[in-house]
Amino acid sequence: AKGKGGNDYAFYTEEMNSTVVEHLSLKNQLHKALEQEELVLHYQPQIDIESERIIGFEALLRWQHPSRGLIAPAQFIPLAEQTGQIVPITHWVIKTACQQHAAWRDAGHGEVRMAVNISGRSFRDPSLVEVIANAVHAAKMDAAYLELELTETFLIDNPEQTLQLLKQLKSLGVRIAIDDFGIGYSSLNYLKQFTVDGLKVDKIFVMGLPHDGSDSNIVRAIIAMGKSLQLRVTAEGVETLEQLAFLREEGCDAFQGYYFSRPIDAEASTSLLAQR
Ligand code: C2E
Ligand code: CA
Numbered sequence: 001a002k003g004k005g006g007n008d009y010a011f012y013t014e015e016m017n018s019t020v021v022e023h024l025s026l027k028n029q030l031h032k033a034l035e036q037e038e039l040v041l042h043y044q045p046q047i048d049i050e051s052e053r054i055i056g057f058e059a060l061l062r063w064q065h066p067s068r069g070l071i072a073p074a075q076f077i078p079l080a081e082q083t084g085q086i087v088p089i090t091h092w093v094i095k096t097a098c099q100q101h102a103a104w105r106d107a108g109h110g111e112v113r114m115a116v117n118i119s120g121r122s123f124r125d126p127s128l129v130e131v132i133a134n135a136v137h138a139a140k141m142d143a144a145y146l147e148l149e150l151t152e153t154f155l156i157d158n159p160e161q162t163l164q165l166l167k168q169l170k171s172l173g174v175r176i177a178i179d180d181f182g183i184g185y186s187s188l189n190y191l192k193q194f195t196v197d198g199l200k201v202d203k204i205f206v207m208g209l210p211h212d213g214s215d216s217n218i219v220r221a222i223i224a225m226g227k228s229l230q231l232r233v234t235a236e237g238v239e240t241l242e243q244l245a246f247l248r249e250e251g252c253d254a255f256q257g258y259y260f261s262r263p264i265d266a267e268a269s270t271s272l273l274a275q276r
């Protein structure tokens with residue numbers, strides 16, 4: 001069965017999800033998912049709020065399971081973090097995303113950014129920088145088109161190591177965005193310390209716009225802070241015109257969300273670029 005809550009993920013009952021057996025079998029099968037080429041990336045457009053042009057795409061991972069259909073990242077990334085499988089999976093995501101960027105470029109649409117999510121154990125992966133450098137090189141891609149979305153927790157957990165890693169990444173020329181901004185730690189100190197290029201406003205705040213007073217205030221504050229630090233602010237989870245209007249009014253730079261497009265497969269992403 002398909003289609004639940006607006007996503008095209010396979011549908012599971014609570015009961016199925018909660019059994020230990022299910023959990024274990026997914027964990028075992030995850031080992032084969034990479035080698036059997038069952039992982040796929042979908043791409044969600046990022047839109048400039050003023051011009052409404054596509055300025056980039058975020059690569060979002062899915063597991064095309066042979067019997068269960070499309071599995072959401074929330075169902076297997078935590079498992080992959082536990083087993084350490086996230087490390088080779090992240091390598092695959094980086095390589096695949098860079099290849100896709102080359103495909104867009106070869107189709108005449110090279111002027112868009114590719115955003116990739118990096119989380120958890122991958123930050124402590126000693127080969128991360130080299131893997132990124134190699135992927136960018138192999139795709140003959142300008143590194144400035146690659147944006148890494150890092151979560152706030154990572155920046156806080158290990159500031160010394162983080163600073164080193166960010167310096168290395170910056171020297172490759174890639175862009176850095178802070179993902180899910182506002183839901184993690186409230187210390188904003190690191191924004192001064194680390195050279196980041198952008199912030200992504202988490203969709204839990206965007207959801208309440210424009211009627212929820214506290215969500216509106218939080219989003220307004222994040223945008224104002226981002227602007228004062230000269231960071232590009234992208235709002236995620238934009239589903240309605242009302243939300244978009246609020247964000248535009250407040251000076252948000254870019255947005256992503258079902259209002260414009262769901263995440264789509266590689267083929268559809270290239271057609272979308274060709275249409276615009
Ligand atoms: P995220 O990075 O915050 O990605 C945004 C999520 O919001 C995506 O869910 C996207 O499909 C969903 N979304 C986009 N627009 C809307 C909207 O208008 N309304 C609503 N309700 N949702 C929207 P998805 O694809 O299920 O990914 C969930 C999370 O899994 C991501 O959250 C990210 O943390 C993680 N993830 C996805 N791909 C990767 C990956 O390649 N590597 C790593 N490490 N994590 C990944
Ligand atoms: Ca993200």
Ligand code: CA
Nearest residue numbers: 179180200236
């Ligand atoms: Ca996010």
Ligand code: CA
Nearest residue numbers: 179180202203
């Ligand atoms: Ca999120």
